[in-house]
Amino acid sequence: MPLPLPEITPENEAYWTAGERGELRIMACKACDHRINPPQLVCPVCLSRDVAPMLASGRGTVHTFTINRQQWIPDLEVPYALAIVDLDDQPGVRITAQLRCDDLADIAIGKPVSVAFEQREEVFVPYFTLD
Ligand SMILES: [Zn+2]
Secondary structure, X not given: OOOOOOOOOOOOHHHHHHHHHOOEEEEEEOOOOOEEOOOOOOOOOOOOOOEXXXXXXXXXXXXXXXXXXXXXXXXXXXXXXXXXXXXXOOOOOEEEEEEEOOOHHHOOOOOEEEEEEEEEOOEEEEEEEEO
């Protein structure tokens, strides 16, 4: 059993559904070009409400990670790695997602990663793989 699915909201809909087209979309401010993640409908830098989901590269580096070995819910497949990834698009913009690879011992801070998506119901859950 995989992890629970997110609740889709107006703020996060593009983030959780653009994977249908193989795209990672991050909320961005049209006034000052600041990328906003987690998504919000107001820019935290300039307070503009002129924000929209923008195409992101889907590439980044491992900022930090943890390997979960605890079966928190019944049938949860363990172990798995959760990573915080620094996106290449803008310094400081990060995504928390699973990092999948054959050997979790290969994961290290600073390694380059690329996004991929897993469809679950109407949601396309982003995860990362090592380059
Ligand atoms: Zn702004």
